Amino acid sequence: MRRLLAEIGRGEAGALAELYDLTSPKLFGVILRIQRDRSLAEDVLQDAYLRIWQAAGSYDPEAGRPLAWLCTIARNRAIDGLRRKGTVEVQGPVRDDGEDWVTRLMDPHDDAAAFLDREALGACLGRLEPAHRDCVVLAYCEGRSRDELAQRFDRPVNTIKTWLHRALTSLKTCLEAVS
Helix, strand or coil: CHHHHHHHHCCCHHHHHHHHHHHHHHHHHHHHHHCCCHHHHHHHHHHHHHHHHHHHHHCCHHHCCHHHHHHHHHHHHHHHHHHHHCCCCCCCCCCCCCCCHHHHHCCCCCCHHHHHHHHHHHHHHHCCCHHHHHHHHHHHCCCCCHHHHHHHHCCCHHHHHHHHHHHHHHHHHHHHHHC
């Protein structure tokens, strides 16, 4: 994927088509979890790839893996869409049907490396305090704002910021140790 991003950064449209074929199911899943309306999610996916086309030249391999970078763009576009509509209606990590949030993040069509990444992420998330883990999942997978998290957890916004900062630092340290 790094090669494709470099080619896209040089304006090679064929590379964007190849990247789209490789990653669109995953990115669509990320968007659809946030933007529940399928039709709007399709629009957000197009917007995400337009942003990828525009920003591919700025991708820095040292900053993280390509798929994580792409997912961040998709996630941010989906959240921006919700904010423009003024609706942020998302579910938390605990669902009525009992489905685990890690399972919801998994894509059965991912390759073996992605499966190992999910396993590592699941293990590292499992080491966090439950409230901190739920806060991270709600913020980064479900698009909840800090204000919404503060209300949900009945804590001040600054406490939520601290929880998120510490949890992300712990995750980064843990994932680096696994890699």
